[in-house]
Amino acid sequence: MTTLTDPRERSRPPRKPSRRSPRGERPLDAPSLPVRGLKGVVLTVLCAIVVVPFVGIVATSVADPHEVTQAGGFVLWPTSLDLSTYRTLFAGGVVTQALVVSGLVTLGGTFVSLTLSTMLAYALSRSGTVGNRAMLLLVLLTLLFTPGLIPTYLTVKQFGLLDSLWALILPTAVSGFNVIVLRSFFMNIPRELIDSARIDGAGEFGIFWRVVLPLSRAVLAVIGLFYAVGYWNNFFNALLYINDTAKWPLQLVLRTFVVNEAQLGSSQLGASAEALPPQESIQMAILVISIVPILLVYPFLQRHFSKGMLTGAVKG
Known part of the structure; x- marks a missing residue:
């Protein structure tokens, strides 16, 4: 006996096998936890390289003049705000x-x-x-x-x-x-x-x-x-x-x-x-x-x- 099949079923591509671990916790091609942690550290360092100088520029511009002088001209985190420079x-x-x-x-x-x-x-x-x-x-x-x-x-x-x-x-x-x-x-x-x-x-x-x-x-x-x-x-x-x-x-x-x-x-x-x-x-x-x-x-x-x-x- 010939079994009739839907033409749409024949045209569908075969399903790809699931690439998951035996326990089904995460895909086999996903990076491991140490690799993800290393990527996070690298991105954090790169962001700090970009952000820290800008934060220092803004902080120095609004820091107290005496604090700027004592710090040698660069303040990363001022103890008090002083807008006298902008004024x-x-x-x-x-x-x-x-x-x-x-x-x-x-x-x-x-x-x-x-x-x-x-x-x-x-x-x-x-x-x-x-x-x-x-x-x-x-x-x-x-x-x-x-x-x-x-x-x-x-x-x-x-x-x-x-x-x-x-x-x-x-x-x-x-x-x-x-x-x-x-x-x-x-x-x-x-x-x-x-x-x-x-x-x-x-x-x-x-x-x-x-x-x-x-x-x-x-x-x-x-x-x-x-x-x-x-x-x-x-x-x-x-x-x-x-x-x-x-x-x-x-x-x-x-x-x-x-x-x-x-x-x-x-x-x-x-x-x-x-x-x-x-x-x-x-x-x-x-x-x-x-x-x-x-x-x-x-x-x-x-x-x-x-x-x-x-x-x-x-x-x-």
């Missing part, structure tokens, strides 16, 4: 002025860079754009060849940008890498959306503003974060092009007073000589002030790194 820095001296300059350069530069990069990337993503291939080749060449220091300085000087905040923005306004990333994203937008908008009477600018940009919020947030971090951390352009100390960004002040170990005077900090905190406390406080803004912004944009950029854009 001195924010009393209207060079640090406050540099913080304002860095904020203006970061906000303005990010806006300019996103605007120029987005418009250029969208133009390069449209196959019918005049000079598309030639412009794309120029953008790709910037990834391979960078201008020299002297030609760049002469160009900035020729345009009269020395001692101007525009010298901190325009030379690095457009990144070829970011343009290529934006172009690749724009080319992956479904053609049906653009065609339907064109049928409804929208022009190229209307398509760009009403269709492309709303779908590109995730990638724009990521590219904007890249630009913002670059402008916030950049000090080399200010070192080259800015001679007026009133226009120094925070990172150049940090380099001057931490790397070069220059002594901050009471007139520069806006405080009396008697109330001046230890030099180490001032250096650590400036370092904290330069790190905190990016740490506050990053959590709001971090979700866009793994978010599906076109989720829900096309249905059906």
Whole structure:
């Protein structure tokens, strides 16, 4: 007698044997307890290497000045909190002025860079754009060849940008890498959306503003974060092009007073000589002030790194 079997049963792959120990306690390929313990120790040590210096920087900046002096300039766990160093820095001296300059350069530069990069990337993503291939080749060449220091300085000087905040923005306004990333994203937008908008009477600018940009919020947030971090951390352009100390960004002040170990005077900090905190406390406080803004912004944009950029854009 022939036994009829369900075709679905024949198409199912054979079940893999269970790889569990005879007692069924854990899989045979799972690491043993000593190996897991060793991994935990290694991860703990690596985390401590990263976290402990940062904790020491924050602790030294908020420690009592006498305790900092007695500890030799580095306190890991302060016995009492003292915010006099931050009050001195924010009393209207060079640090406050540099913080304002860095904020203006970061906000303005990010806006300019996103605007120029987005418009250029969208133009390069449209196959019918005049000079598309030639412009794309120029953008790709910037990834391979960078201008020299002297030609760049002469160009900035020729345009009269020395001692101007525009010298901190325009030379690095457009990144070829970011343009290529934006172009690749724009080319992956479904053609049906653009065609339907064109049928409804929208022009190229209307398509760009009403269709492309709303779908590109995730990638724009990521590219904007890249630009913002670059402008916030950049000090080399200010070192080259800015001679007026009133226009120094925070990172150049940090380099001057931490790397070069220059002594901050009471007139520069806006405080009396008697109330001046230890030099180490001032250096650590400036370092904290330069790190905190990016740490506050990053959590709001971090979700866009793994978010599906076109989720829900096309249905059906």
